Amino acid sequence: MGISLGLVGLGSFGSVFAPLFKSHPGVDRVAFCDLNPASLAKFVNDPFFRDKFDPKDTYTSLDDILAADLDALAIITQPRLHAPQCVAAMECGKHVYSAVPVISLPDFDEVLDWCDRIIRTCEKTGMRYMLGETTVYRPETMFCRRMADRGEFGTFVYAEGEYIHDVDAECNLRDVAASRAANPSAVPQSVVVKRRSGPEPKGSPMSYPTHSVSGPLHVMRSHAVKACGLGYRNRTGDPYFAKQQFSNVVGFYRMSNGATCRICEFREAPGQLGNESETFRIAGTAGTFSNDVWWRNRRVTAGRVPPPTRKTLTPEEMRDPLPAEVRDAFKRVEHRGKPESEIAKLDFTPTGHGGSHPYLVHEFVTAVAENRHPAVNAWEAARYMAMGAMAHKSALRDGEWLDVPDWGDAPG
Secondary structure, three states: OOEEEEEEOOOHHHHHHHHHHHHOOOEEEEEEEOOOHHHHHHHHOOHHHOOOEEEEEEEOOHHHHHOOOOOEEEEOOOHHHHHHHHHHHHHOOOEEEEOOOOOOOOOHHHHHHHHHHHHHHHHHHOOOEEEOOHHHHOHHHHHHHHHHHOOOOOOEEEEEEEEEOOOOOOOOHHHHHHHHHHOOOOOOOOOOOOOOOOOOOOEOHHHOOHHHHHHHHHHHOOOEEEEEEEEEOOOOOOHHHOOEOOOEEEEEEEEOOOOEEEEEEEOOOOOOOOOOOEEEEEEEOOEEEEOOEEEEOOOOOOOOOOOOEEEEOOHHHHOOOOOHHHHHHHHHHHOOOOOHHHHOOOOOOOOOOOOOHHHHHHHHHHHHHHOOOOOOOHHHHHHHHHHHHHHHHHHHOOOOOEEOOOOOOOOO
16 A cells, blocks of 8 residues: 655646655555646646546645644645744654755754754654755765775765856756745644844855755765865856855865865856766765766775776766666656656656656655655755755855864664
8 A cells, every 4th residue: 555645836846846755656645735726727727637636635725734644744834934834744743855955044043943844743743854956866876885885985084075166057046036935835834933133134055955965965975074265256247146145155074084075055156177067076085976977996905006997987877776666657647648658768867956756756655654764864854954054154254174063873
């Protein structure tokens, strides 16, 4: 028997995930919730969903879907609402999948408070929380995780990650901000977003650090213990940055495994530093991964050894396989509308943020079914947000080294 799952937020991003959640073999029933009737109608009236959707499972308020008899909710709403809505869902006995980041607010003390509250709610309720961080399921992360688990990196020495997303990149951040401001939003009356007294703090690219930090942290199975941040302030008078303390921030970190890490979060810089604008590189004493190239030596003791081997990898070589029944279900989503006989002959190509979307859905559904913490659980997600928070705080203090708070590992 599969799980029942409600999708909360059916905008441009939520719409991408709805067919995947519905098609997963581990999901028996789906429900839809959005404050916009037009967004709901696209799914309510789509024959593709009818085998797992009953029109009575249509909701126009968060409070109503929180009261429904569902096992889990996928919350893909406004970033400033993610954490309070997830807390409300867990307190109503529902496992939660949250779009990234955990929460996006200009007050980083408030961000850390919400991380703490999510962890405490997991502990109190026994519900499972997953942050839908795409980088963790990009092919390069899967490959590096396998290599790390086998000890192929040797001792980790250095890692770096970046999210280079210029304000006027293809996904234009001015348009995103305008769309979010125009869309309705809701928080249950029982959960109020905390507001501090005094002037409103200014924001930072480090309020959304998950794409850049998650690859190194997840592969190395470590966390930051010290942070130093340096910020660049916009100098053109661009109104987009008027409420931003910095337009670009570089963070330097001492990691719990002894490695050094460098993270870039840029919103005023075009292009990319590596093969992609959202990527990472990791160096160890025995293996190094950079820009889809794997270097490996066989040096384990003192003395001369052959030169390191070098291999350029394809995404297909780097990805983990999905279970056959899950792959075939997602293949039908990819090739919707084609005859079954034709679909059977076609390949499945994972899509969305480096092919991560199908893997995110599979991890959450199986974690709920198996009653285990997902890979990117509340404790892991808090580590991502804490790295961003402390780099920003350090940048405000001209690069002073600061301790990074940590909540430990997920229990079990």
